[in-house]
Amino acid sequence: MPRLQGKTALITGAASGIGAAIARAFACEGAFTIIADIDVERGRAVADETAGLFVRLDVAQEADWDAIAERFPALDVLVNNAGITGLEGAAPAQDPENTRLADWRAVHAVNLDGTFLGCRYAIRAMRARKSGSIINISSRSGLVGIPMAAAYASSKAAIRNHTKSVALYCAGQGLNIRCNSIHPAAVMTPMWEPMLGSGPDRAAREAAMVADTPLRRFGRPEEVAALAVLLASDDAAYMTGAELTIDGGLLAGSAATPGK
Numbered sequence: 001m002p003r004l005q006g007k008t009a010l011i012t013g014a015a016s017g018i019g020a021a022i023a024r025a026f027a028c029e030g031a032f033t034i035i036a037d038i039d040v041e042r043g044r045a046v047a048d049e050t051a052g053l054f055v056r057l058d059v060a061q062e063a064d065w066d067a068i069a070e071r072f073p074a075l076d077v078l079v080n081n082a083g084i085t086g087l088e089g090a091a092p093a094q095d096p097e098n099t100r101l102a103d104w105r106a107v108h109a110v111n112l113d114g115t116f117l118g119c120r121y122a123i124r125a126m127r128a129r130k131s132g133s134i135i136n137i138s139s140r141s142g143l144v145g146i147p148m149a150a151a152y153a154s155s156k157a158a159i160r161n162h163t164k165s166v167a168l169y170c171a172g173q174g175l176n177i178r179c180n181s182i183h184p185a186a187v188m189t190p191m192w193e194p195m196l197g198s199g200p201d202r203a204a205r206e207a208a209m210v211a212d213t214p215l216r217r218f219g220r221p222e223e224v225a226a227l228a229v230l231l232a233s234d235d236a237a238y239m240t241g242a243e244l245t246i247d248g249g250l251l252a253g254s255a256a257t258p259g260k
């Protein structure tokens with residue numbers, strides 16, 4: 001029996017990378033997928049592939065979420081996955097000393113405001129059935145400081161905390177609406193392209209990025225998707241407010257380990 005049979009799931013940022021992998025995995029488990037993204041072309045392609053529906057949604061825009069609420073007043077699963085690092089564009093710096101306020105805000109608008117608005121919509125859309133699962137894609141960067149991507153790390157840390165507020169709020173309301181966060185470390189998706197580049201040293205850069213990861217490799221989007229399937233399914237019925245790391249062992253130890 002597919003684990004998500006009969007469930008409707010909306011996944012933000014599902015046109016690419018981890019979101020697309022989650023959409024594919026959810027469809028395989030019997031869910032009806034709503035692919036929400038600002039990338040219309042690639043979003044439509046994922047919707048076709050998963051026999052789902054594409055909707056254009058900018059997660060930072062309240063009006064876009066209002067339109068979603070009108071069109072989809074009921075929902076079983078929401079994955080707040082859309083996110084940006086701030087390193088994609090022409091932002092000159094993302095460190096705590098030099099980041100421009102506008103760049104700081106732009107990262108928080110997508111990652112944090114987007115997750116807040118998504119959670120708010122989902123609670124309302126799940127209230128009638130009194131049940132549902134909200135999955136927030138945070139990051140390993142939400143658990144440690146990242147000096148050269150300070151806004152990203154701040155936004156992901158706030159997502160971790162908001163997940164717990166949502167979980168407790170829903171439980172306190174007598175709702176079986178669970179809310180959990182996933183914290184991946186480096187997962188090979190297009191998000192890494194600006195950092196890896198396409199030059200002859202790409203392989204060396206890739207190796208350097210995971211040199212401190214105990215499993216010595218990038219994660220795969222499908223591996224994160226498997227965790228999302230678990231959290232979306234009734235197998236995780238007793239899990240709420242939890243944070244799940246998926247990081248090749250990175251956070252299990254410390255660079256300062258004696259004898260290293």
Ligand SMILES: NC(=O)c1ccc[n+]([C@@H]2O[C@H](COP(=O)([O-])OP(=O)(O)OC[C@H]3O[C@@H](n4cnc5c(N)ncnc54)[C@H](O)[C@@H]3O)[C@@H](O)[C@H]2O)c1
Nearest residue numbers: 013015016017018038058059081082083139186187189191
């Ligand atoms: N790849 C990693 O190593 C990694 C690690 C930890 C956490 N994450 C998180 O996983 C999530 C997915 O990342 P990915 O690696 O698949 O990235 P990606 O760049 O491949 O995909 C991100 C998707 O989000 C969409 N998006 C961007 N801004 C949006 C907006 N305002 N509204 C709607 N959609 C928007 C993009 O169009 C794209 O389809 C992000 O939240 C990211 O922070 C990724």
